[in-house]
Amino acid sequence: MAQQSSKPFLTRARKKQIRNTLLFMLSLTLFVLYFFPFVLVLINSFKERLDIVTNPLALPTTWSFANYIEAYQTMNFMSALWNSVLITTVSVLLIIVFSSMFAYYLVRWKWKVNGWIFLLLIASMIIPFQALMIPFVSIFGNLGLLNSKWILMFFYLGFGLGLATFMYHGFIKNIPVELEEAAIIDGASRLQVFWKVVFPMLKPITVTIVILDVLWIWNDFLLPALVLVSESNRTIPLSTFYFFGQYTSAFGPAMAGLVLAMIPILIFFIILQKQVIKGVMDGAIK
Incomplete structure (x- = not known):
């Protein structure tokens, strides 16, 4: 009797765990999709123009602040x-x-x-x-x-x-x-x-x-x-x-x-x- 009564409880707990896992994965996916453009802008802000055009998703080969200096001056x-x-x-x-x-x-x-x-x-x-x-x-x-x-x-x-x-x-x-x-x-x-x-x-x-x-x-x-x-x-x-x-x-x-x-x-x-x-x-x- 004890084993039979514990099965529905385990089933409910398992369903709750699966639901929480799916919600976490969905939230993580939405977070990545939302945050990805900001990361892409930040990474490409340290690249030269040729590197941005040829491979925008890669990390910079050399990290340079030249773009920030030019942007600061040009934008006033x-x-x-x-x-x-x-x-x-x-x-x-x-x-x-x-x-x-x-x-x-x-x-x-x-x-x-x-x-x-x-x-x-x-x-x-x-x-x-x-x-x-x-x-x-x-x-x-x-x-x-x-x-x-x-x-x-x-x-x-x-x-x-x-x-x-x-x-x-x-x-x-x-x-x-x-x-x-x-x-x-x-x-x-x-x-x-x-x-x-x-x-x-x-x-x-x-x-x-x-x-x-x-x-x-x-x-x-x-x-x-x-x-x-x-x-x-x-x-x-x-x-x-x-x-x-x-x-x-x-x-x-x-x-x-x-x-x-x-x-x-x-x-x-x-x-x-x-x-x-x-x-x-x-x-x-x-």
């Missing part, structure tokens, strides 16, 4: 880095401030027009940027407002406001109104209630929005290419385009430039990894 890396950091930081801050306050207004003031405003905001996310870029460039170009980092930040605010407001809207609805009423009774103004009571409770969704917007704005190429004309205003993605000409491409320096472009964003996530993971987990639980 420090200027491009400053432009990217400034544009990304200010744009994300503007999106966070305006979208959180706008969502709070739409949730707490129960006016009929607010419902239509919210629907229009959601509908605006359906319109692709490619359908708007020609009118935008034409209008702002005729007004002489292109080639400005501040105009680019204004564009990012407009394009990022819809999604961020939508995410804040759903989160704010779950915050008890009684907390705000208690603060108002204690003499706090509406702004004080929002910034000192409501906004600290929005930290999980704020971290999520920061992750999405930093990745979007830092890696964006099309919008800066349309707005930023002069070389002094170019961001890191625009600077990497220097290595690709009409008839030839400098693959080695281009690979090195891509590695240099990835380093700041990797440092950002390494420094803030605890806050990023905690924010995503808290947002998922909420």
Whole structure:
């Protein structure tokens, strides 16, 4: 009897072990497929152009930093880095401030027009940027407002406001109104209630929005290419385009430039990894 009763248990344990092994192999395969392009870029950034073209998968015969020196000088890396950091930081801050306050207004003031405003905001996310870029460039170009980092930040605010407001809207609805009423009774103004009571409770969704917007704005190429004309205003993605000409491409320096472009964003996530993971987990639980 004991042997017969142990067989189903062993069968279940064996099935669980097989399932865990298959899940591990699947995760490992996806990790390799995802990580392989980054390894390929890193390896080829130390090669000469001929070695990259003839055998891109092989390790370098001689490891050289010449590509990095050329990429650093050609990209004007420090200027491009400053432009990217400034544009990304200010744009994300503007999106966070305006979208959180706008969502709070739409949730707490129960006016009929607010419902239509919210629907229009959601509908605006359906319109692709490619359908708007020609009118935008034409209008702002005729007004002489292109080639400005501040105009680019204004564009990012407009394009990022819809999604961020939508995410804040759903989160704010779950915050008890009684907390705000208690603060108002204690003499706090509406702004004080929002910034000192409501906004600290929005930290999980704020971290999520920061992750999405930093990745979007830092890696964006099309919008800066349309707005930023002069070389002094170019961001890191625009600077990497220097290595690709009409008839030839400098693959080695281009690979090195891509590695240099990835380093700041990797440092950002390494420094803030605890806050990023905690924010995503808290947002998922909420």
